Amino acid sequence: xDTIMREQLTAIGxxxxxxxxxxxxxxxxxxxxxxxxxxxxxxxxGLTSSGVPVYIQLLGSDPDLMAANARRAAHLGAPGIDLNFxxxxxxxxxxxxxxxxxxxxxxxxxxxxxxxxxxxHSVPVTAKIRLGYEDDGQFDSILDALAPxxxxxxxxxxxxxxxxxxPPAHWGKLKNARQRLSLPVxxxxxLWGVSDIARCHRVSGCGAFMLARGALCRPDLGAAIxxxxxxxxxxxxxxxxxxxxLIHFLERNQLQYDARYAVNPVKQWLVYLxxxxxxxxxxxxxxxxxxxxEDMLAALGSDALARAA
Ligand SMILES: Cc1cc2nc3c(=O)[nH]c(=O)nc-3n(C[C@H](O)[C@H](O)[C@H](O)COP(=O)(O)O)c2cc1C
Numbered sequence: 001x002d003t004i005m006r007e008q009l010t011a012i013g014x015x016x017x018x019x020x021x022x023x024x025x026x027x028x029x030x031x032x033x034x035x036x037x038x039x040x041x042x043x044x045x046g047l048t049s050s051g052v053p054v055y056i057q058l059l060g061s062d063p064d065l066m067a068a069n070a071r072r073a074a075h076l077g078a079p080g081i082d083l084n085f086x087x088x089x090x091x092x093x094x095x096x097x098x099x100x101x102x103x104x105x106x107x108x109x110x111x112x113x114x115x116x117x118x119x120x121h122s123v124p125v126t127a128k129i130r131l132g133y134e135d136d137g138q139f140d141s142i143l144d145a146l147a148p149x150x151x152x153x154x155x156x157x158x159x160x161x162x163x164x165x166x167p168p169a170h171w172g173k174l175k176n177a178r179q180r181l182s183l184p185v186x187x188x189x190x191l192w193g194v195s196d197i198a199r200c201h202r203v204s205g206c207g208a209f210m211l212a213r214g215a216l217c218r219p220d221l222g223a224a225i226x227x228x229x230x231x232x233x234x235x236x237x238x239x240x241x242x243x244x245x246l247i248h249f250l251e252r253n254q255l256q257y258d259a260r261y262a263v264n265p266v267k268q269w270l271v272y273l274x275x276x277x278x279x280x281x282x283x284x285x286x287x288x289x290x291x292x293x294e295d296m297l298a299a300l301g302s303d304a305l306a307r308a309a
Contacts, residue, residue: 001216003040003054004252004265008245009215010052012237014222018054019082019128025060026095029068035076046079055080055126059087061096061107063114070115074123080152081119083112083127088161099161102133105145112149124152128188128210131173132160139173143180155186155210174204186210192217194228216272219245239279246270247300254293263287263296 001009006018020038023030036042041054048054056078060066070081085108087098094100101108108129116125127146131139146154156177158169169189178185187206191197192214200206214221220237227234246266253262267288273280287299 002265004249004256005216005269006041006048006052006054007050007252008249009219009222010048010050012220012223013050014220014224014226015052017080018048018052019057020054022057022059022084022087022098023069023073024092024097025058025062025066025069026097027065029065029072032072032076035073035078039078042077046077053079055082055124057082057084058115059084059092059097061101061111063107063110066111067114067118070125071118074119078123080124080126081115083115083125085127085129086157086161088130088164093161099130099133102130102138102142102161105138105142108142109145109149112146112151116150125150126153126155127151128155128157130157130159130161131163131170134160134162136160136170136173140176140180143177147181151183153184153186153208154181155188158187158189158204171200171204171206174206178205184208188212193221194225197225197228213272216269217276239277242273242277242280243300246273247297250293250296250300259293260291262293263290266296266300 002021009015010018023034023038035056039046039054039056041048046054056073058066058069058081066083073081084098085101089098092098112125112127119125129142132142156174158171158173167190171187174185174187185206186208187200187204188210191200191209191211197209200209211221219242220235224234246269249269250262250266253265267284270280270284270287274284283299287296290296290299
């Protein structure tokens, strides 16, 4: 997610770490401004305003270039570097980036090792993988390749690249990973609610979780999970709260990006929100053809919507 979404979600709470969108590393050591664009938080110690560290995510396949860019990111104050070995996008995979590297465990190892050896020891290096490319036949080889490289954590999206985003996520496979590795394994995939966390924990044994779409559908998901495990009452998060967030989100997007495009991220977010909030589905139908921020703001603040809530 981008900085605006990170800011909003971490303010609600429940998150210990964020990761930027991926920074594509292909031919050069990227200029500082690129890192600042992906992680404006670098200007405030690499933390969101709520104090949550934002790791910079790199995607590429050249070990030396990845290492050089990681060094620059660390130099600029990134609190951690995360390496992407899971992106399924065809354009990325064609140039041997993201999930394509799952077919080359030794190259993955070289990338991780080069980055780990180059970045100061105080800066954690983490990675995110899937179970495999076509199938999970090489999963053990991938884990064995990554075991000795000094990663601080490994997040595993419990599906192959071929499985894309199709449910289910195969959390059971993470048990094997935990047994094979001596570093923390973070579970990812199909974590939509508090009960999924409990089931994933039971099946995988993992005690740390990465949320993606679930966090977009339900902005208080992290906070609700933390409240559940700390046996405290969750703070109710109503549709009215979501509407306020949407208004704030639009205003921030207007400031950050060209005003003509500020409505688009709002529409994209509504597509996720409507999975959890029926009111978001109604709102999406109303605003899907809007192109003007003022109209969008009026729709978000309209009395009709407030009454629907
Ligand atoms: C909009 C969007 C952007 C994503 N960007 C990245 C990314 O930059 N790097 C990455 O490793 N995974 C990325 N993912 C995949 C998620 O991190 C996650 O692995 C996947 O969505 C499965 O988790 P979920 O079922 O909780 O959504 C993205 C997913 C979505 C929906």
